[in-house]
Amino acid sequence: MKLVALFKDSILQTLDCKSLYVSVALGALFVLVCASISYSPMDEREAIQGMVEQFDRVMIVRTRPPGGRTFEGVTWTVSDVRKGSGDFEGGYEFKLAVSNLREFHDLVRFWRGVEQGKITGSDDPVPEGEVDEAGEIKFLRGKFRERVIMKTRIERGEASEDKRVFDVAIRAASPERLEGMYQAHFFFGAFSWPLGVADQKLSVAQFMLVMQLVLSQYVAGMVGILFGVIFTASFIPTMLQKGCIDVLLARPISRTTLLLSKYAGGLIYGAISGGVLVGGSWLVLSLRSGVWNWGYLASLGTLILFFAVLYSIGALTAVMTRSTIASMIVPVGAWGLGFGVTWVKQTGTQPLSPFQLPSSISTALEALSWFLPRASDINVMNQWFMICGSMGPGVEEITSEMGLPEVAWIRILLSSGALIVATLGLASFVFSRRDY
Amino acid sequence: MPVIELRSLVKHYRNVHALQGVSITVEKGEIYSLLGKNGAGKTTIVKILLSIVRATSGEAILLGRPAGHVESRRKVGYLPEDHRFPDYHTGWSALDYYAALSGVSGAERRSRIPEMLRLVGIEESGRRKIRTYSKGMKQRLGLAQAMIHEPDVLFLDEPTDGVDPVGRKQIRDVLVHLKSQGKTIFLNSHLLSEVELISDRVGILELGKLRREGTVAEMTVEKDIYELRLEGAFDALMPEIARRVRGVRRIAGGVEVDVENAEKLNALVDYLRANRVALVGMTRKRQSLEDVFIQEVGVAGQGA
Numbered sequence: 001m002k003l004v005a006l007f008k009d010s011i012l013q014t015l016d017c018k019s020l021y022v023s024v025a026l027g028a029l030f031v032l033v034c035a036s037i038s039y040s041p042m043d044e045r046e047a048i049q050g051m052v053e054q055f056d057r058v059m060i061v062r063t064r065p066p067g068g069r070t071f072e073g074v075t076w077t078v079s080d081v082r083k084g085s086g087d088f089e090g091g092y093e094f095k096l097a098v099s100n101l102r103e104f105h106d107l108v109r110f111w112r113g114v115e116q117g118k119i120t121g122s123d124d125p126v127p128e129g130e131v132d133e134a135g136e137i138k139f140l141r142g143k144f145r146e147r148v149i150m151k152t153r154i155e156r157g158e159a160s161e162d163k164r165v166f167d168v169a170i171r172a173a174s175p176e177r178l179e180g181m182y183q184a185h186f187f188f189g190a191f192s193w194p195l196g197v198a199d200q201k202l203s204v205a206q207f208m209l210v211m212q213l214v215l216s217q218y219v220a221g222m223v224g225i226l227f228g229v230i231f232t233a234s235f236i237p238t239m240l241q242k243g244c245i246d247v248l249l250a251r252p253i254s255r256t257t258l259l260l261s262k263y264a265g266g267l268i269y270g271a272i273s274g275g276v277l278v279g280g281s282w283l284v285l286s287l288r289s290g291v292w293n294w295g296y297l298a299s300l301g302t303l304i305l306f307f308a309v310l311y312s313i314g315a316l317t318a319v320m321t322r323s324t325i326a327s328m329i330v331p332v333g334a335w336g337l338g339f340g341v342t343w344v345k346q347t348g349t350q351p352l353s354p355f356q357l358p359s360s361i362s363t364a365l366e367a368l369s370w371f372l373p374r375a376s377d378i379n380v381m382n383q384w385f386m387i388c389g390s391m392g393p394g395v396e397e398i399t400s401e402m403g404l405p406e407v408a409w410i411r412i413l414l415s416s417g418a419l420i421v422a423t424l425g426l427a428s429f430v431f432s433r434r435d436y
Numbered sequence: 437m438p439v440i441e442l443r444s445l446v447k448h449y450r451n452v453h454a455l456q457g458v459s460i461t462v463e464k465g466e467i468y469s470l471l472g473k474n475g476a477g478k479t480t481i482v483k484i485l486l487s488i489v490r491a492t493s494g495e496a497i498l499l500g501r502p503a504g505h506v507e508s509r510r511k512v513g514y515l516p517e518d519h520r521f522p523d524y525h526t527g528w529s530a531l532d533y534y535a536a537l538s539g540v541s542g543a544e545r546r547s548r549i550p551e552m553l554r555l556v557g558i559e560e561s562g563r564r565k566i567r568t569y570s571k572g573m574k575q576r577l578g579l580a581q582a583m584i585h586e587p588d589v590l591f592l593d594e595p596t597d598g599v600d601p602v603g604r605k606q607i608r609d610v611l612v613h614l615k616s617q618g619k620t621i622f623l624n625s626h627l628l629s630e631v632e633l634i635s636d637r638v639g640i641l642e643l644g645k646l647r648r649e650g651t652v653a654e655m656t657v658e659k660d661i662y663e664l665r666l667e668g669a670f671d672a673l674m675p676e677i678a679r680r681v682r683g684v685r686r687i688a689g690g691v692e693v694d695v696e697n698a699e700k701l702n703a704l705v706d707y708l709r710a711n712r713v714a715l716v717g718m719t720r721k722r723q724s725l726e727d728v729f730i731q732e733v734g735v736a737g738q739g740a
């Protein structure tokens with residue numbers, strides 16, 4: 001009951017300050033903008049044509065930096081596009097004609113070499129070997145799989161000296177996962193954009209992934225958290241004001257409880273407003289696109305964790321200074337400093353960067369970063385969630401190719417938790433010993 | 437068992453020696469008033485009892501538990517001097533908040549809050565934001581929050597500060613009402629006349645030391661003061677008058693003397709007559725607490 005009362009007090013405080021309405025309005029506006037995005041199918045033949053035309057490029061992802069090679073001489077022609085039926089309900093059936101056989105077979109051999117790990121650079125020679133019907137079909141199947149189209153039926157029809165014609169049936173996990181199949185309309189149709197950049201077509205699912213990465217990293221992860229820190233900064237200093245704190249301390253409640261519940265109040269406030277922002281935009285984006293990426297929703301958890309770190313620094317500042325302004329500036333400063341330290345350390349230890357750090361300094365920076373909020377950890381976790389969440393059923397086998405970021409879960413969770421516990425512990429130690 | 441017990445309480449703030457060994461005992465149902473100039477240490481004593489500040493040494497016991505124990509504050513109400521409420525609250529929501537923190541259930545709060553607002557006379561403003569309240573209204577709200585959870589002990593630090601005379605009377609009535617319910621009240625004040633009317637016992641604090649303590653009666657009957665209206669050249673006799681009495685003060689048209697007994701007073705009158713100074717009027721003055729206070733502390737308390 002006491003905790004509810006303390007939380008209610010924080011809510012009253014935020015309702016009282018007009019800026020909350022501004023932030024709620026901004027959040028609602030943002031969700032509305034998300035809701036204004038709609039999709040409509042493109043011409044099916046053109047879309048499939050656009051997709052297969054990209055089959056001439058072989059990516060070599062195992063090299064650093066990743067490279068690739070394009071076999072431009074091959075021509076691809078899609079015709080007779082029909083809606084799929086039976087097993088391919090929701091997909092498409094069509095004829096695919098491939099001409100310039102010599103180069104097509106070079107492409108297949110090169111692709112096979114990469115798959116088998118024999119080719120490690122884009123300048124490697126095309127390996128020798130026969131390409132039979134099975135080899136051609138395997139190549140096409142692989143190319144569709146690269147585009148997350150797991151269900152295919154490919155049969156070779158007419159075959160001449162310089163041309164192959166295949167009967168193809170494909171079905172993606174959902175139509176939204178077919179590249180180039182949709183165009184997006186923004187602001188309730190005010191302008192339209194066939195999904196893709198240059199000749200790289202995007203599926204709705206890919207577009208959503210990119211967009212949600214940006215939303216979680218910049219909109220919610222930076223603007224949202226910044227607002228959260230600003231709006232909650234006054235909670236503890238107001239409680240500590242001269243004259244106010246006396247009335248509270250005379251109540252039968254321990255100072256640690258008082259501080260921690262105010263802290264929790266700030267967290268719940270952050271979680272609710274973050275939940276509205278992320279949850280709201282997730283819902284409308286998913287409803288509109290048909291792509292339900294739980295990873296975006298899960299990123300709310302990492303954002304709250306990061307906010308909890310920042311807010312614990314704010315709470316300590318508030319106890320030390322009783323100043324709202326300081327409680328805004330110090331956590332944001334620590335955030336910036338953490339970002340800077342990580343950036344300098346990473347840049348200074350990469351082989352081709354403009355400056356190089358001696359190992360003693362980079363070790364010192366690494367050590368320092370443990371005492372600061374680590375935004376980079378949060379971004380990595382969000383990316384992991386969102387890439388995982390964007391994969392449809394049956395796609396696990398190709399996760400390695402999609403390049404899931406490596407996440408040191410235990411280390412991140414433990415270090416964030418330790419930072420929060422240490423900061424709050426110090427804050428409540430100081431608070432408990434102060435004379436007011 | 438005493439409700440409040442202080443034993444050799446000492447408090448040093450960095451280099452200020454705010455309390456230098458204060459011992460006070462207050463029994464259940466008493467109204468105890470602590471008098472002293474600003475800076476005497478009154479507020480510090482109350483804050484130590486409520487563990488808002490920590491004593492340097494000595495013991496402070498509240499309701500049988502060492503001050504600082506969370507439970508010792510359950511049945512305690514406190515009106516701080518210069519208190520403030522977060523101004524985003526309304527009178528109602530502030531009372532609801534503080535009552536909840538003191539463990540009053542929701543149903544009880546709903547019935548007690550309007551009652552309290554009425555008792556302190558701000559029922560019409562209960563739903564308004566505190567930032568629109570006058571100083572007097574805030575003081576009344578302060579009193580309400582101190583009583584909302586029906587405490588057994590009340591600490592009131594300068595409760596009539598900033599309240600108009602009518603309000604002062606109302607507050608006094610509330611205190612008398614509380615006393616009739618058996619509550620113990622610990623009052624800090626420099627408004628001597630107010631304290632005098634309702635206190636059972638009074639302590640006079642100066643520079644962190646308890647100078648005197650006793651019931652109002654004990655403190656004020658001890659000395660008999662007579663105001664003598666005189667005619668004649670008595671100024672020249674002042675040294676001799678001073679020799680014959682415990683204390684003398686020149687007032688307009690006469691002197692005020694403090695004598696041990698009636699015999700000495702008669703002797704003084706005889707002496708004056710013999711020196712051709714006529715006595716034209718005489719009043720016996722019971723010493724007010726304020727006089728005691730001024731005597732003890734030397735200067736009148738500010739704002740009194």
Ligand SMILES: Nc1ncnc2c1ncn2[C@@H]1O[C@H](COP(=O)(O)OP(=O)(O)O)[C@@H](O)[C@H]1O
Pocket residue numbers: 435436449450452453454472473474475476477478479480481
């Ligand atoms: N937080 C504090 N820090 C330093 N000195 C203080 C503090 N609070 C009170 N004092 C000093 O302690 C002395 C007693 O103050 P206080 O208890 O407020 O007296 P009173 O209530 O009788 O006016 C004063 O000299 C005051 O300046």
Ligand SMILES: [Mg+2]
Pocket residue numbers: 475478479480517593624
């Ligand atoms: Mg005081």
